[in-house]
Every structure is written in C-alpha cells, then in structure tokens.
Amino acid sequence: MIAKSMFALVPLVLAACATGPGGADVTVAGGSTVKVTPLGTHAGELCNRDRAMIFEDPTGVRVLYDPGTSVLGGDDPRLGTVHVVLLSHAHGDHMGDQRLTALGAGTCQTPTLATAAPNTTTAEIAASKNAGLVMINQMANFLGKRVEAIKGRPTGMCPVGPAGDDHTVPFAATCLAGNNLGGTRTFKTAGAAKAMAITIVPASHDSSVTHGLLSEAERRNLEPDNLSLPLGPPSGYVVRFTNGLVVYLTGDTAVHADMKTVIADFHKPNAMVLNLGLSAITSESGAYIANELIRPATVIISHPNEAASVGGKPRPGSRTAEISGLLKSPVVLALSGRTMELDGQGRCVAGCG
Numbered sequence: 001m002i003a004k005s006m007f008a009l010v011p012l013v014l015a016a017c018a019t020g021p022g023g024a025d026v027t028v029a030g031g032s033t034v035k036v037t038p039l040g041t042h043a044g045e046l047c048n049r050d051r052a053m054i055f056e057d058p059t060g061v062r063v064l065y066d067p068g069t070s071v072l073g074g075d076d077p078r079l080g081t082v083h084v085v086l087l088s089h090a091h092g093d094h095m096g097d098q099r100l101t102a103l104g105a106g107t108c109q110t111p112t113l114a115t116a117a118p119n120t121t122t123a124e125i126a127a128s129k130n131a132g133l134v135m136i137n138q139m140a141n142f143l144g145k146r147v148e149a150i151k152g153r154p155t156g157m158c159p160v161g162p163a164g165d166d167h168t169v170p171f172a173a174t175c176l177a178g179n180n181l182g183g184t185r186t187f188k189t190a191g192a193a194k195a196m197a198i199t200i201v202p203a204s205h206d207s208s209v210t211h212g213l214l215s216e217a218e219r220r221n222l223e224p225d226n227l228s229l230p231l232g233p234p235s236g237y238v239v240r241f242t243n244g245l246v247v248y249l250t251g252d253t254a255v256h257a258d259m260k261t262v263i264a265d266f267h268k269p270n271a272m273v274l275n276l277g278l279s280a281i282t283s284e285s286g287a288y289i290a291n292e293l294i295r296p297a298t299v300i301i302s303h304p305n306e307a308a309s310v311g312g313k314p315r316p317g318s319r320t321a322e323i324s325g326l327l328k329s330p331v332v333l334a335l336s337g338r339t340m341e342l343d344g345q346g347r348c349v350a351g352c353g
Helices: 002-015 121-129 137-151 216-225 258-267 283-294 319-326
Strands: 017-019 025-027 034-038 053-056 062-065 084-086 098-100 113-115 132-134 166-169 184-189 196-202 235-240 246-249 271-275 298-302 331-333 340-342 348-350
Touching: 084 121, 121 132, 121 137, 132 137, 196 258, 235 258, 246 258, 258 283, 271 283, 283 319, 298 319, 319 331
Parallel strands: 062 084, 084 132, 166 184, 246 271, 271 298, 298 331
Antiparallel strands: 017 025, 034 053, 034 340, 053 062, 098 113, 184 196, 196 235, 235 246, 340 348
C-alpha cells in the first residue's frame, strides 16, 4: 500500500516541476510565480528613462514601483489594475515630473517627454486606479495633496484590519499608507488565504522634490538660499510575496552597511532589482552589492541612465553590459513590456531573455 501511494504521487510531482536555467528543477505550476512587467519607453528594450515595474502576486495583488517618466500617466493602457504604488524617493525621474508623450516616442536614449507638473505621474496613476500610496510618510502626504487636486476631495488613510497595518485590496478610493523606515504593511485580496508584505528599507541617496512640483509660495521660500525640499529619507523596499519570493528593490542608492545587516542578514531576499543610477553606483560597487552583500538568485537590472539594450540584449560597450559581465547571479534586463516570472526561490523561470 505504501509503495502504491508513493507511485501515485509521482505524476503530481512531475506536473509541478519544469526545467529552468542550467537544468534546475523549478516550480512553475498553477499560479506559483510572481509576474514582473517593466513599463519602459520602448517595447522590448531597456532605455535611459525606464524605471516603472508592475509586480503581480499569485493571489492577484498588483504593485507599481517607481512610476517615473516612462509611462503615459493614469490612462496608460499597459497599467491594468494597480492596488499599491511604491515610490523610493522624490526625484522627478521617479515621482514623474514628466510623462512619455506616446509609446515609443523619440529614441531609447532620448524619449519624447512632456511635463506632468504639478500633479506627477505617480499621483495621476494613484488617482486613476484608486491605489494605496505605500512609501515614506512625507512623500505619501505630498502626493496625497496632488491626488486631492485631481479628484477634488481629500485623500484619506487606507482602511486597515485588526492588526493595524494589514490591508485588503482593492481600495474604494485612493488612500495613504505611509510608513517610516523599517515599517511593514501587508496586502491581500478578499478571498486570499495569505497576504504579501512590503517593508521600507534604507537607501543612501537624496530625496528632494523637483522645484517645479512645489507651490509658488514654497518655491519663493527656497530660492533665495538655493535650497531644495527633502520629502523624508530615501528608501528601498523588501517585498515578500505569497509564493516565497523575497525581492529587494534597491531604489537609487550607494553601497551602505544596512545592505548586509538589515537587508541580507535579516530580510534574506532571494532576488533583487538593481538600479544603475550614475550618481549612486559604479559597475564595481553594483557588482559588490549583488555578489558579496545580497547574493540573490536573480538580478534584474533597471534605471540604466543610458540606452542599455539593442534587440533586447545589453548594448556592447554600455555600463549595463559591463556590470552584467561582473555579476555572478543570472542577470535579467528589465525590458519594457516583457513579463518575467519568478518562483519562490528567486529564480526567473519565464520571460528571462
């Protein structure tokens, strides 16, 4: 009887497995992967201004990360449902002080953009999708006022469950779910047994808002001393999905000690999205972050500040090609419109290029 029971399980085990990169067995059956879709300026490429990504949990929760300037705004047809919006810091290329004028407009190096001031693409999308703004408190409050200007009513706090930091989506209206460094909020759909968790983690950068997004009174206040207005500390995120995937979203950042102690040792991510911002990291420091500190199963490269790919492959001679050659983990470029799938161990099992 025992032998027969064991043999009966074999088809089930085989059905739940497939061969991934390098011949490894990976679980890909029935909703067990997280889908990651970059939203860039040019389909199939990783371009200079590309920042935005949609993450979809197996339970259906959909998260937009750093909308930036590579989207059309709240009516971008690529967005679909958005339950949660994450913003790493207040710089215009992340918050979205400009928008893409049309999909594929301009070149990969210099896309054609138009102003999105004073509301920003982030606020437009949150307003259009009734999404929760999950970010450092000061940025959430700032964007909440932009949403108020769009919708004509104050932006309230996101409804919470009995734990006080647990949320059920979709929300009935755009709402604020701000937090501090280290804060965690959970999100689930009404019928889901498990929730995904989003934690704000440190970054080493700046988070000053573009002057063109400020009120006239605030601009006049800052201009005599040539000052900028920070909206709290910069941040990254650790997102823990219901299938076991744990993704570290670096945001724009230099190397810092918390990458080892807080992020790698405590949160233990098994995949990461690495921003290649020119003002923050070099190829060598980016490789050190991935190879020595985080050591993920997969590195997704984004925010290249260059036309990073040609035909979906790293452009020869680019910084992106250079750092890709230095990384020990499998590298996936965040190519616009191409959906990747990551399993619970952080391995890219579909759409990996």
